[in-house]
């Protein structure tokens with residue numbers, strides 16, 4: 001369903017009228033495309049407090065500026081504020097001092113990323129001001145407008161956060177705003193992570209680090225040999241081009257990714273994006289959607305798997321279909337059966353809980369226990385802001401999606417320690433799909449506008465976020481529930 005209001009505000013009369021009436025002003029977001037793969041413009045690095053962070057070691061091409069800066073010569077496309085060294089209220093003022101002069105000049109669809117430190121349990125002054133950065137980030141996200149986003153990364157060192165910084169500083173994160181992402185807290189640690197988007201020297205040291213943690217993929221020359229700790233042979237998938245994992249354009253080269261519910265909607269976009277990034281995709285959907293699943297799989301050079309994910313033996317059937325194992329498991333399939341609890345028959349309750357939560361738990365357990373999910377693997381589940389905020393008429397759906405967040409937080413550290421697999425979730429807000437097209441007009445309009453970007457997201461926004469979490473360089477991102485909601489007011 002096209003967002004006609006967004007198109008209307010993109011015209012001169014539309015802009016004039018909506019401004020006069022004080023109506024929302026959604027900006028056309030600049031998303032990733034092969035022609036425009038990066039933000040266009042300078043990326044400034046500002047600092048508040050004394051920081052030990054070595055951002056120069058990343059390949060982010062940040063321009064360092066001093067406090068003397070009043071107005072940058074060129075409109076920055078991105079501003080990174082390193083506030084990891086802020087430990088007291090006095091130094092917190094440097095956050096204001098650093099950003100205040102440049103804010104107005106940040107380009108449309110520009111990015112502001114605040115870097116914070118983990119809260120120090122032994123220093124309540126540090127903890128107070130580091131937590132303050134969260135309120136600051138979320139408030140600024142609601143102010144900046146013009147398609148600009150503001151996010152906070154809590155990190156311990158720069159290389160571990162490389163893939164996250166690259167994502168947040170790119171057009172791929174157009175609909176991610178007001179988020180707090182922890183990097184390195186339950187991840188594999190900095191020695192073992194790095195980015196697949198790096199030159200060969202860094203990539204080599206990254207591979208060495210991954211090997212140390214028992215997470216290394218076989219390199220192209222090792223293809224077909226058994227990975228350390230893995231019962232499966234790597235790189236032995238028939239028809240998978242054996243590209244180096246360090247290929248910056250194809251970070252998922254040589255990997256197999258299974259996406260549930262991928263015959264249409266968000267799942268289709270996820271499969272497409274993972275294939276763009278080099279993965280061989282398995283498009284799973286219910287038997288009644290097999291034709292659509294095949295169409296998607298054929299287009300992406302993958303395979304279709306007609307399977308109802310609620311089948312008790314779904315995990316075993318996936319394992320049988322993938323004798324060479326799996327690297328990325330995306331639990332996307334989901335349904336709604338809305339009704340207020342007083343009117344909800346038990347069947348509506350159980351069908352939603354079964355598809356959205358029970359089958360996710362069952363297949364995850366089966367694929368981890370049986371070793372189908374290889375070491376270095378990634379699980380990305382799909383929650384929803386309805387699960388975080390609650391929604392009238394969706395007690396079943398809200399429960400199932402909150403359950404996903406609980407699953408992620410509990411399993412993430414264990415899955416990493418025992419299987420070398422990270423577990424994260426995306427929590428979409430209002431995304432333009434067939435599911436939301438069925439929402440009554442008035443509620444649909446409210447869903448679209450009630451966020452800082454004043455518009456609905458697109459399936460590609462969820463897909464790009466999933467691809468970042470699935471990236472081999474995102475090993476330090478674990479146990480996170482990342483909202484893709486344009487900073488929705490719901491549950492914020």
Ligand code: NAD
Pocket residue numbers: 260261262263264265266267284285286289307308309310332333334335355382383384385427428429430431432433434435436
């Ligand atoms: P959609 O209805 O367009 O697509 C869902 C897909 O899942 C369909 O292809 C369907 O056949 C498949 N599916 C359903 N039950 C299945 C089963 N038992 N086994 C295998 N496949 C099954 O939905 P969408 O809008 O693309 O949503 C995708 C995911 O994102 C869902 O988990 C949904 O809850 C979540 N989500 C969507 C939004 C949104 O605004 N669209 C918001 C929050 C969360």
